[in-house]
Amino acid sequence: MKKLLPKKIPAYLLAIIMVTAVACGGSTEKESDSDQKETTVQTDTASTPETKLNINTADEKAFRTIPNVGDKMVHEFEEYRPYVSIQQFRKEIGKYVDENRVAAYEKYIYVPIHRNDSDVATVMQITGLDESEADELVSGRPYKTNQAFLDALSSYVSEEALTKAERYLKSE
Structure with missing residues (x-):
């Protein structure tokens, strides 16, 4: 039986074959790498830790x-x-x-939140708090204690978010 392909395929012909394969739905090693990166990005968004x-x-x-x-x-x-x-x-x-x-x-x-010094963006790290609410908390300063800040915060967020926020506060 006679062989149809030459023993050595010229580089330009190999390139044409690879381009054609990719265009027709084939893959190359490089694409596999990008697929892996996409998976990593998806994993990033899917797995948020319980404790930061x-x-x-x-x-x-x-x-x-x-x-x-x-x-x-x-x-x-x-x-x-x-x-x-x-x-x-x-x-x-x-x-x-x-x-x-x-x-x-x-x-x-x-970034730890200081009840009397943190800016609005830093206060907004608290889950469930929007910018206007964070601004109201900042406007309500000074807070004598972290507990006073948490008491004010309690009117804006859930009990669960309040518990998490307590961990974000800088120690007194």
Whole structure:
């Protein structure tokens, strides 16, 4: 039986075959890599932790539980400590990754909230709180104690969110 293909296929012909295969629904190794990245991104949005990490006190091991965090990002998270606002976190980490990745990281971390010093964006880390409500809380300052802040907050959020918010407050 006579062979139909030459022993060595010229590079230009191989390229045409690969382009045709991809165009017809085939895949290449590169596409598999992008499929894997898409899966990772989907996983990021699907798995939000029950308890977020305090960006100012978490250790390297804890940071490595965040999807897509490697040596460089662990270093960057630690380099800018202490973070005083979520805006500072966004600005500093935004130097290294795009805003979508920063938003993904925010699902896993929080900047501690100081009842009398934090800006509206930082207060808005509290689940269930919108901008106007956070602004009202900020306008109600000063709060003598964290409990006084939590009492004011209780009129805006659920009991569950209030319990989580208590963990986000900076110690007195």
